[in-house]
Structure formats: C-alpha cells, structure tokens
Amino acid sequence: MDLNAFIRDVPDFPKPGIIFKDITPLLNDPKAFACLIDIFADKYRNSGISHVCGIESRGFIIGAALALRLGVGFVPIRKAGKLPCRKIRREYSLEYGTDAIEIHADAVNKDEKVLLIDDLIATGGTALAAVELLQDIGAQVVGIAFAIELEFLKGRDRFDSSRVFSVLKY
Numbered sequence: 001m002d003l004n005a006f007i008r009d010v011p012d013f014p015k016p017g018i019i020f021k022d023i024t025p026l027l028n029d030p031k032a033f034a035c036l037i038d039i040f041a042d043k044y045r046n047s048g049i050s051h052v053c054g055i056e057s058r059g060f061i062i063g064a065a066l067a068l069r070l071g072v073g074f075v076p077i078r079k080a081g082k083l084p085c086r087k088i089r090r091e092y093s094l095e096y097g098t099d100a101i102e103i104h105a106d107a108v109n110k111d112e113k114v115l116l117i118d119d120l121i122a123t124g125g126t127a128l129a130a131v132e133l134l135q136d137i138g139a140q141v142v143g144i145a146f147a148i149e150l151e152f153l154k155g156r157d158r159f160d161s162s163r164v165f166s167v168l169k170y
Helices: 025-026 030-044 058-070 125-136
Strands: 008-011 019-022 051-055 073-079 086-094 099-104 112-120 140-149 164-169
Touching: 008 164, 025 030, 030 112, 030 140, 030 164, 051 125, 058 073, 058 112, 086 125, 099 125, 112 125, 125 140
Parallel strands: 051 073, 051 112, 112 140, 140 164
Antiparallel strands: 008 019, 073 099, 086 099
C-alpha cells in the first residue's frame, strides 16, 4: 500500500513557510493505519523491547497501537506539566521555537530495552530530548522510529543512524 497517498501537506502551519505533513488522513483509514503498524511491528517484533515510548501527541496514537500489537507496555512522553507523578524534564529546540517534554521517573526499569516512536522527525530536537530522558531513567533505547522523516532537515544525523527507522521520507 502506498502510504504517501494518505499524507496531507498543510502549507504555512504552524507558521508561515512550514509545510506540515499531516498524518490524520492515514489514521482515518483503517487499512492504511494497520499497514503502518504492521511495518513497525515487522521491524521490531524480535528486538527484545519491553516498552514502546511515544512522544505526545501523535506518537501516542502510533505507539499505543504498536505496543498493543507487540504485546509490550506503552510509555507516554508528555509535554511539560501533564504528568502527575515524579518526573524528569528536558528542554529542546524545534525548527520553529523551543519546548519541553517530561517522563515519569519510574516509567521503565533500569536496563529495559525500549523503542521510541513519533509521527515525524524534522531536526531531531524532540527525539533527542526523549532519548536523553529515557537514558536518564536507565532505559536502553534500541530503536528510534518515525512514520515520516524530513530528510532535508537532517534530524537523523543527531543519532546513530543504524538505530533510526522511518517509513516515509520526504
């Protein structure tokens, strides 16, 4: 299935000059969404992960579905101020500003293998902050996966590229 057909370009969002890659048409189509989850499941089924960690908010959708398919736990990595228990925070730069994310300090046990997932990698700032959070709590990040990669922004270069997987590249 050509998943590219389910990605909508939204010009000038969230600010002028940005072309936002919208995955909601893909999520709205059950066959396309299942295909995306199947691609990730096939890639990570035998990786030994105990948790899928999804970055707010679209990473929650993909990550929760994938965790269920793989029979592992799901860990939300949230925007600042949204988690109720003891948490760790990281600030990071976006291609159009700054933000912060948090994770519960007890989200995974030390040395557990986890997969980090989100809908899109641009400059890699959000994913890098999430990897650092996971390492801060002792997790081993065995993979970093995205539905979409904006290759021209070179976010992959912030990581060991052998750990980065993206389904669609623009």
